Amino acid sequence: MTQNNHTVLLVEDDHNDVLLIKRAFQKVKIANPIIVLNDGEQAISYLAGREPYIERPLPVLILLDLKLPRKSGHEVLEWLRQQQTLKRLPVVVLTASSESSDINRAYDLGANSYLVKPVTFGALVEMVKTLNLYWMILNKRAEVTND
Amino acid sequence: MKDEEKSKEQILKELIDLRRTVVADGAGDQLKREHSTAEEKYYNLFQSANDAIFIQDLNGTIIDVNNKLLALFGYDRSEIMSVRMADLVNAAEESKYRTALESLVKDGATVFEILLRRKNGESFPAEVSASTFPVNGEKVVQGTVRNISERKRAEEEFRKYRKHLEAFVAQRTDQLEAANKELESFAYSVSHDLRAPLRAMEGFASALLEDYAEKLDETGRDYANRVVSAAQHMDILIQDLLAYSRLSRSALKPNAVSLDSVLGEVMHQLSSDIQKRDAQIRVERPLPEVMGDHATLVQVLSNLLSNAIKFVEPGVKPKVNIRAETLSNKVRLWVEDAGIGIPPEYHARIFRIFERLQGMESYPGTGVGLAIVKKGLERMGGIAGVDSVPGKGSKFWVELRAKGF
Numbered sequence: 001m002t003q004n005n006h007t008v009l010l011v012e013d014d015h016n017d018v019l020l021i022k023r024a025f026q027k028v029k030i031a032n033p034i035i036v037l038n039d040g041e042q043a044i045s046y047l048a049g050r051e052p053y054i055e056r057p058l059p060v061l062i063l064l065d066l067k068l069p070r071k072s073g074h075e076v077l078e079w080l081r082q083q084q085t086l087k088r089l090p091v092v093v094l095t096a097s098s099e100s101s102d103i104n105r106a107y108d109l110g111a112n113s114y115l116v117k118p119v120t121f122g123a124l125v126e127m128v129k130t131l132n133l134y135w136m137i138l139n140k141r142a143e144v145t146n147d
Numbered sequence: 148m149k150d151e152e153k154s155k156e157q158i159l160k161e162l163i164d165l166r167r168t169v170v171a172d173g174a175g176d177q178l179k180r181e182h183s184t185a186e187e188k189y190y191n192l193f194q195s196a197n198d199a200i201f202i203q204d205l206n207g208t209i210i211d212v213n214n215k216l217l218a219l220f221g222y223d224r225s226e227i228m229s230v231r232m233a234d235l236v237n238a239a240e241e242s243k244y245r246t247a248l249e250s251l252v253k254d255g256a257t258v259f260e261i262l263l264r265r266k267n268g269e270s271f272p273a274e275v276s277a278s279t280f281p282v283n284g285e286k287v288v289q290g291t292v293r294n295i296s297e298r299k300r301a302e303e304e305f306r307k308y309r310k311h312l313e314a315f316v317a318q319r320t321d322q323l324e325a326a327n328k329e330l331e332s333f334a335y336s337v338s339h340d341l342r343a344p345l346r347a348m349e350g351f352a353s354a355l356l357e358d359y360a361e362k363l364d365e366t367g368r369d370y371a372n373r374v375v376s377a378a379q380h381m382d383i384l385i386q387d388l389l390a391y392s393r394l395s396r397s398a399l400k401p402n403a404v405s406l407d408s409v410l411g412e413v414m415h416q417l418s419s420d421i422q423k424r425d426a427q428i429r430v431e432r433p434l435p436e437v438m439g440d441h442a443t444l445v446q447v448l449s450n451l452l453s454n455a456i457k458f459v460e461p462g463v464k465p466k467v468n469i470r471a472e473t474l475s476n477k478v479r480l481w482v483e484d485a486g487i488g489i490p491p492e493y494h495a496r497i498f499r500i501f502e503r504l505q506g507m508e509s510y511p512g513t514g515v516g517l518a519i520v521k522k523g524l525e526r527m528g529g530i531a532g533v534d535s536v537p538g539k540g541s542k543f544w545v546e547l548r549a550k551g552f
């Protein structure tokens with residue numbers, strides 16, 4: 001377990017989106033390391049500290065897509081909010097869906113914020129800038145230890 | 148009328164007396180000769196009636212029946228006098244018969260359905276209507292029997308048909324629900340999956356323009372720019388299409404909505420557009436309340452107003468007037484502009500999805516706006532239309548039920 005670290009966990013299966021989000025982080029000059037996981041099951045294994053993620057750093061923020069292989073973002077969220085202290089991790093849903101059923105469900109399951117991926121890269125850069133300012137700089141973190 | 152009834156009762160009484168004598172004497176045929184003319188007239192009526200008629204006492208003893216009744220049950224006249232009323236009833240329905248008799252004594256008249264029995268044991272459904280008459284201080288019953296086999300069969304057919312129909316409707320409803328679900332998941336994948344490659348197109352073309360601008364010549368940069376703007380246009384198209392499809396599948400429950408508050412929200416939504424174009428918008432307040440759905444009305448009005456400020460000659464400041472008109476139980480809201488106008492042959496067509504009259508360069512848009520207006524009104528039980536003269540401006544209107552109607 002590493003407290004007080006700066007890792008951002010990006011749970012995203014679309015490689016183009018991964019590349020664009022990473023590029024937006026560079027544009028905004030965010031130094032936080034990004035760890036990318038490609039499906040919901042990997043995300044749960046990582047957060048739970050199971051093989052092969054036993055030595056993983058806990059993230060400061062989780063960016064979670066909803067439509068993922070194996071386990072959906074909703075399922076990851078549901079699992080996370082049932083954990084002893086891991087449940088305190090802030091989760092920002094970052095997805096393409098603007099269906100109200102998806103939005104409501106995400107909040108019901110304990111999402112801290114819900115963002116829809118913008119189509120233009122310029123808008124994505126703006127979004128990442130705000131995300132950084134709010135969640136990584138202004139926001140006060142809770143204590144999170146391994147359960 | 149009263150006299151006639153009285154004489155009928157009188158005649159019946161005498162007839163019954165005669166009958167009793169006859170039954171007691173066993174001298175049936177002499178009877179007819181002893182009839183007076185009035186009695187004869189009544190007796191003929193009794194015999195030639197289209198219904199099967201019986202007369203009985205309260206103990207269930209038959210006093211007289213007509214020929215129709217004999218035919219219906221398959222008895223001879225000589226046999227019927229030794230039959231009791233209860234013998235004419237299907238054994239399983241005896242208690243029903245007794246209950247009917249009881250209510251007959253109590254109320255003086257009754258109509259009931261019952262299974263009756265022919266001489267050959269065959270059963271048939273019948274409707275019996277009976278009433279009591281006082282004769283010589285004691286009550287007798289006169290009733291008609293109607294064979295309702297046909298009606299029962301028709302009712303049964305109808306019941307079967309209705310059941311079939313119900314099953315059919317239920318099945319269709321299931322199918323429709325399934326289709327609706329499918330449409331929903333289609334819309335979901337449209338919003339989710341179709342936009343993903345768009346993000347990539349736009350994002351990487353932008354990356355080319357930013358990181359490799361020097362390595363591209365003018366034409367190369369133009370091409371990359373075209374990729375960016377095409378992707379952006381397709382994104383708007385998908386969003387509009389989604390808004391339209393969401394409107395088609397969401398159930399709306401109309402309630403009282405203030406058009407003033409709807410318009411307030413719309414003006415807020417379009418404020419930057421209104422400022423950019425320096426549009427002059429006049430609203431004849433107060434606007435009334437209508438029966439509708441708030442969010443849908445915002446969508447509708449936002450499309451009408453954005454059209455009104457968009458479709459003007461280049462360089463002209465848009466001028467829009469918004470007013471409402473109450474016609475008994477309906478409210479008609481007008482959005483009137485002084486823009487380019489619409490030739491009459493296109494007035495119906497522009498409400499269809501993707502129908503546009505101008506090129507993308509002069510007036511950008513996807514052609515979904517008015518389709519949303521039309522669909523939205525349909526969903527709220529209203530209508531929409533337009534009055535327009537080319538060059539003189541357009542007056543779009545929507546009509547909904549007034550509040551409380």
Ligand SMILES: Nc1ncnc2c1ncn2[C@@H]1O[C@H](COP(=O)(O)OP(=O)(O)OP(=O)(O)O)[C@@H](O)[C@H]1O
Binds near residue numbers: 513
């Ligand atoms: N107020 C108006 N004055 C003149 N023409 C109009 C007006 N409103 C609509 N039209 C014509 O009807 C067409 C269809 O309108 P609609 O709102 O459906 O599409 P759009 O405005 O072109 O695109 P969108 O609303 O989807 O962005 C327009 O392209 C235009 O030709």
Ligand SMILES: [Mg+2]
Binds near residue numbers: 454516517
């Ligand atoms: Mg429009």
